[in-house]
Amino acid sequence: MPSVALLKFTGYKLLNNISDTGKALLIILITDIFLGYHSESGWQTLLEIIVEHYGLQVDQSTITIFICLVPVIIDACVKLWLFKFLPRLSPKVANIFREMKRH
Template sequence: MLFEDRVFLYASTKSAKFLALLIVVPWVLDLLVHDYVMMPFLDRYVEKVPLAAEMLDVRRSQKIQMIKDLNIEKARFRFEVEIGKSPPLSDEEFWSELREKAVELRDEWRLENRQAFANIWSDMVYGVALFLLMYFNQSKVAMIKFTGYKLLNNISDSGKAFLIILVSDILLGYHSEAGWHSLVEIILDHYGLETDQAAVTFFVCLVPVALDVFIKFWVYKYLPRLSPSVGNILDEIRRH
């Protein structure tokens, strides 16, 4: 085995181990902080501090969703009575069932709000842990960069052009608008933030367009200098 190959094998092995460390350690800390620190703390805190209980209580949009769920539950009760699956309920029993369902939904939404609030702090711990691992292991970070650079160089020019087209189409293709909408809504929901459709639409109209301009500028301006053959392949594809 050539010396260069031995160096690459050593670097790739070390890089893989450190990359696994970068994934596992922050994730474990995130999980521990979320489930075993923040959630027990919030469960006690909302019981003792009325303001905290109010802040993490069911929000307006969640109340609207609760109403929809309760209407579905009412329809289900009546339907099951009609088809004979459930015995007829008196008005008192019917409203008692609905109250139980409403309390159950309320508790679920309150728990979700506490989990979303805990996500903020646990994700901050994740970010800090990731930063510290990278900051105090600069040599291993450099090794990951070296490995990535070597792997990229081993890809053929056609493969590089394919990857550029694939990534740009995933991020900026005609179908990507729905993906950007979903991504923003998932992030907002993860942190318990209200989804403002106008703000989401503005973000989706602005960020992908700016990203598209940046990628095109890089492809036209700098890619031909870095890899003329890849630039030629992309030009040939665009002509067809």
């Protein structure tokens, strides 16, 4: 448990030293990498590697359904967090996202 607390503390220290614009860029970059529409083949490759690592048979239809559902659900949760809870934590980052949404 102390290692988890240390990891959280280090993460908070790193995030606090980044400017608000840097935080916004980091959030956009991470969500685009994992949730962008261009990442379907990345999800498929990752899932195939994980399934094959455990010696299971790769079922393309199951992987396709997973890719259709899970990234969309994660994307919805991230957007909810960005526009509902993030303004309470950092008003400057929320203003940056509002400006981006207008354009």
